Amino acid sequence: MNLLFLCYPGCSTCAKAQRWLEEKGIAYTPRNIKAQNPTAAELEEWIAKSGLDSARFFNTSGMRYRELALKDKLPTMSEQERISLLASDGMLVKRPLLIGESFVLVGFQASKWEEKLISHQ
Numbered sequence: 001m002n003l004l005f006l007c008y009p010g011c012s013t014c015a016k017a018q019r020w021l022e023e024k025g026i027a028y029t030p031r032n033i034k035a036q037n038p039t040a041a042e043l044e045e046w047i048a049k050s051g052l053d054s055a056r057f058f059n060t061s062g063m064r065y066r067e068l069a070l071k072d073k074l075p076t077m078s079e080q081e082r083i084s085l086l087a088s089d090g091m092l093v094k095r096p097l098l099i100g101e102s103f104v105l106v107g108f109q110a111s112k113w114e115e116k117l118i119s120h121q
Contacts, residue, residue, distance in 0.1 A: 050104035
């Protein structure tokens, strides 16, 4: 299983998720979400694969999200506008993201990750 792990080095939740992956012996390829923003094409694929609304991919607790007043703007934005915005700044994307061949996990919840990863081994 080839997993892509999008994270931000300064994020404590990302560090916790990374420790969890290592403790479980799960191999992954790390990618710094700020240094290498997800592209619009990647985001479209990941959103579709996740089955989640694109709004769930926004880091709602981030400073950038608040600066742009996205809480009020997101509901009126089109899917394409949301994806373009996410692709413009990795810090707007909720993290960590764990991407497998048939799934995308947004944010870290050990129980959800374990359930998904064990069922895909």
